[in-house]
Amino acid sequence: MSDAGRADAFLADLPPDQDNRGGRGRLKVFLGAAPGVGKTYAMLLAAQAQLRQGVDLRAGVVETHGRAETEALLAGLPQQPPMRSLYRGIKLAEMDLDGLLAKPPKLALVDELAHTNAPGSRHAKRWQDIQELLAAGIDVYTTVNVQHIESLNDQVRDITSVQVRETVPDWVLQEAYELVLIDLPPRELLERLREGKVYVPEQARAAIDAFFSQTNLTALRELAMQTAAARVDADLNQRYRQLGQEAPTVRGRLLVAVDGDEQAERLVRHACRVAERRHLPWSLVHVDTGGVRNEVARTHLQAAQRLAERLGGEVVSLRAGEVAKTLIQHAYERQASLVLVGRSRQRLRRRLFGLGVAERLLRHAEGLEVSVLDTEADRVPATFRPRYPARVGDYALAFFATLLATALAWGVSHVLELPNISLVFLAAVLLVAVRTSSGPALASAVLSFLAYDFLFIPPIFSFTIHRHEDVLTLLFFLLMAALTGNLAARQRRQLDALRETQSETGALLDLSRKLTAATDRQAVLTAAGQQFAGWSDMDVCLLGRSDDGAWKVEAGVSRQLSDAERVAAEWAWQHDQPAGLGTDTLPSGRWWWWPLSGEDGPLALLGVSPKSEQPLPAARRRLLAALGQPLAQALARAQLAEDLEAARLHGETEQLRSALLASVSHDLRTPLTSMRGAIDSLLTLDDQIGPQDRRELLESTRDEAERLDRYIQNLLDMTRLGHGGLKLARDWVAPVDIVASALQRLRPLLTPLAVETEVPAELPLLYVHPALIEQALINVLENAARFSPAGGRLRIAVETDGEALQEGGELRIVVSDQGPGIPEAEREKIFDMFYTAARGDRGGQGTGLGLAICQGMLGAHGGRVTVGEGLDGRGASLTLHLPLHPQPVLEDDL
Known part of the structure; x- marks a missing residue:
């Protein structure tokens, strides 16, 4: 056994953490054979012992049934007041x-x-309430009688002749941390009944006569002991795992094959018990041969599938033409060791030819254990019920097809020989079989047989046959007509099943194709x-949570939800389980909610509201679940992409912070040092400094202050650009005004250079944020x-396209210099933040933020910056591209 398996076994056996409220609570079940054996009394005794040890506990609900000794034990325990409601x-x-849940106790x-x-409670059953308490980290003590275990329901009915309606799935008991058997011999229990310690005397006499007979109690006691023994086996298996050994059991899988008959649920319960005893995972398998089933068979099948899901089994639906071979193939694929089937109805053809599923499994299943459960005593007397019901119109088609074939055969009887005329009738049978089902095809074959005999076999117009060879011909005709009709009908059913499968597969492929192209959540x-x-028969919506926790419809039908439907959606989201219509949790609404979950919980909520207001059939729920799986994966992929982008941005932010600190320590400190030196000189020397030197020191201080102001302004602008805080207050402005203002502000810096400007007189206006x-x-x-040398040339040119005001026109402001230039490999990098800081000084001082800010500001306007060659083959030119908009109508133009 792997170390992981041993670790899991040890973790499952560890006591719960007293301080950890985030883990799952533990369940302790007090099991009894019947009411009155003392389960509640034993539970309260255990609770009193926990209370003396200082455990925080509360009695959620305890039924004392008026028993004085039980009420005395309950009186000393903290209790949760019940929730009262009015129903009818x-x-x-x-x-x-x-x-x-609001103030959770430890127990x-x-x-x-x-x-x-x-009615109206959140959950239909109390065991579901307990599951929610366990999920909240609360330990639970509870009680149950053996007749309420779901897989024993049929055995209890056989023993007591009473159908128990309130049942608990077996997996609820299987996940219990501890199961305590409370046993009382039947004679003592009957004595307690007679003394009125279980029910009042009138109820006690009725109970003894109807249920509490000594025979029934003895049988129920045996069932309770078997259940406790199965739990002992499970505990033993866990101990083996802790030792790193495999328990001495044969592993594999159990497959139970069901059909739409009345024994399906009994088969499922029996399979659950067998799987529990053998410690096997199990699956319910239904092979759909494509036949049309009536409503009763469909109801039986869906009930069995829902029961298997409740009992912890896997539900599998297969489509094929032959049941036994499909079951054997599936058993080999899933490495199953045991196949459980019910005994087929003993129809005449099965008695003669051994064509039942069980017989075929026994004949062909090599290496598999086949178990056949005979429930013939439970079946109602066999009545004729067509396996594939047909409509009246199908039989009408069979009649008219045979009539048409008869007329056609009569018309060609003088041309064709007698054996060839039968082919006309066979064609009619095939036509009916392809268009309908086996029943109408067989009817057409019988009618064709009679017409062929009456009209074409001598003597004509009589059913009498004189020649013996004609009898054999007719019999072979009937046999061939029936076989070909049945074969054609089977092929049609398989074709319909294939079309349905193709439709489902197509829906999955179509959704997968659409999801592949989707890049984000929306x-x-x-x-x-x-x-x-x-899907016209239902409304579908996809819900998400907004930042404030409110529900929002992100796709599909947008419809107002009632309070009950919102509560069901909330519960499905919090517990990552289906809820609403057709489930046992808040089923009163019109919506069925299915959470689409990733590793960290639900990502969205799929809501389905059938327009018939009836619960979805099992097949449709499975299809929605199948479609929900790639949808959940796509949502998880989109979420992962968003997380990766956030992580990337976080990394860039950290890099920006490091570069910013480096820039502040180097570039921002330089002007401060110069300013401080000039001010110290003025304060220290004072009158010793001449007017000209004093003026130079003050101008130097002013220039350094202006440079510092520009650095800080660049940092602020870049911060606003990166966080979306920069708002565009657009206005119409002339390009010449922007150029003139910029030159005026930089006059001291541009004084050593020869500045040239080329600005046409007639230019369109720009619709931009001027500043x-x-x-x-x-x-x-x-x-x-x-980067320009002293005395170098610097040219500013404004250009427009010939069709500047057409769609896509732009205005360009070109700034060219005679500096060292920019290598072509680095032209894109100069727009990166802190590029100067990363490479050191490039001939000048600065933070390297200026061009990055320029790129961001133009990008906010829909423009861009490009780099080219400078003046006279030297330096570089930077071009600001700005889009042009339709010009405004000025008052002078009116």
């Missing part, structure tokens, strides 16, 4: 689940595990909404001035 004029009291006492909650949800929009575009131009000019 009757006051009902139920456990206050929300009260327990809760919840009596009667199989109890059915009052695109994924939009693709899903388009996929479900074609931002001016700042962008200033950054470009400052960058050019820093």
Whole structure:
């Protein structure tokens, strides 16, 4: 055994952490054979012992049934007040689940595990309430009688002749940390009944006569002991795992094959018990041969599938033409060791030819254990029921097809020989079989047989046959007509099944194709909404959570939800389980909610509301679950992409912070040092400094202050650009005004250079944020001035396209210098933040933010910056591209 398996076994056996409220609570079940054996009394005794040890506990619901000794034990325990409701004029009291969850104790006492909650409760069953308490980290003590275990329901009915309606899935008991058997001999229990310690005397006499006979109690006691023994086997298996050894059991899988008959649920319960005893995983398998089933068979099948899901089994639906071979192939694929089937109805053809599923499994299943459960005593007397019911119109088609074939055969009887005429009738039988099913095809074969005999076999117009060879011909005709009709009908059923499978596969492929092209969450949800929009029999919506926790419809039908439907959606989201219509949790609404979950919980909620307002059939729920799986994966992929982008941005932010600190320590400190030196000189020397020197020191201080101001302004602008805080207050402005203002602001810096301007007289107006575009131009000019040699040329040119005001027209401001130039490999990098800081000084001082800010400011306007060659083959030129808009109508033009 692997170390992981041993670790899991040890973790499952560790006591719960007293301080960890985030883990799952533990369940302790007090099991009895019948009411009155002392389960509640034993639970309260154990609770009193926990209370003396200082455990925080609360009694959620305890049914004392008026027993004095039980009430005495309950009196000393903290209790949760019940939740009372009014249903049809009757006051009902139920456990206050929300009260327990609001202030969770360490241990809760919840009596009667199989109890059915009052209508309107969150869950239909009390065991579901207990599951929610366990999920909240609360330990639970509970009680249950053996007749309420789901897989024993049929055996209990056989023993007591009473059908128990309140049942608990076996997996609830299997996940219990501890199961305690409370045993009392039947004679002592009967004595307690007679003394009125279980029920009042009138109820006790009725109970003894109807249920509490000594024979019934003995049989129920045996069932309780078998259940406890199975739990001992499971505990032993866990101990083997802790030792790193495999328990001495044969592993494999159990497959139970069911059909749409009345024994399906009994087969499922029996399979659950066998799988539990053998410690095997198990699956319910139904092979759909494509036949049309009536409503009763469909109801039986769906009930068996739902029961298997409740009992912890896997539900598998297969489509094929032959049941036994498909089951054997599936058993080999899943490495199953045991196949359980029910005994087929003993129809005449099965008695003669041995064509039942069980017989074929026994004949062909090599290496598999085949178990056949005979439930013939439970079946109602066999009545004729067509396996594939046909409509009246199908039989009408069979009649008219035979009539047409008869007329055609009569018309060609003088041309064709007698054996060839039968082919006309065979064609009619094939036509009916392809268009309908086996029943009408067989009817057509019989009618064709009679018509062929009456009209074409001598003597004509009589059913009498004189020649013996004609009898054989007719019999062979009938046999061939029946066989070909049945074969054609089977092929049609398989074709219909194939079409249905293809439709489902096509839906999955179509959704997968749409999801593949979706790059973000909204695109994924939009693709899903388009996929479900074609389902006309139901409304589908996809819900998400907004930042404030409110529900929002992100795709599909947008419809107002009632309070009950919102509560069901909330519960499905929190517990990552289906809820709503057709489930046992808040089923009163019109919506069925299915959470689409990733590793960290739900990502969205799929809601389905059938227009018939009836619960979805099992096949449709499975299809939705199948479609939900790639949808959940696509949502998880989109979420992962968003997380990776956030992580990337976080990394870039950290890199930006490091570069910013480096820039501040180097570039911002330089002007401060110069300013401080000039001020110290003025303060120290004072009168010793001449007027000209004093003026130079003050001008130097002013220049350094202006440079420092520009650095800080660049940092602020870059921060606003990166965080979306830069707002565009657009206005119409002339390009010449922007150029003139920028040159005026940089006059001291540009004085050593020969500045040339080329600005046409007639230029279109720009619809921009004037201050931002001016700042962008200033950054470009400052960058050019820093890299230009003293006395070098610097040219500013404004250009437009010939069709500047047409769609896509632009205005360009070109700044060219005679500096060292920019290598072509580095032209894209100069727009990166802190590029100067990363490479050191490039001939000038600065943070390296100017061009990055310029790129961001123009990008906010829909423009860009490009780099080219400078003047006279030297230096570089930076071009600011700005889009042009339709010009405004000026008052002078009116």
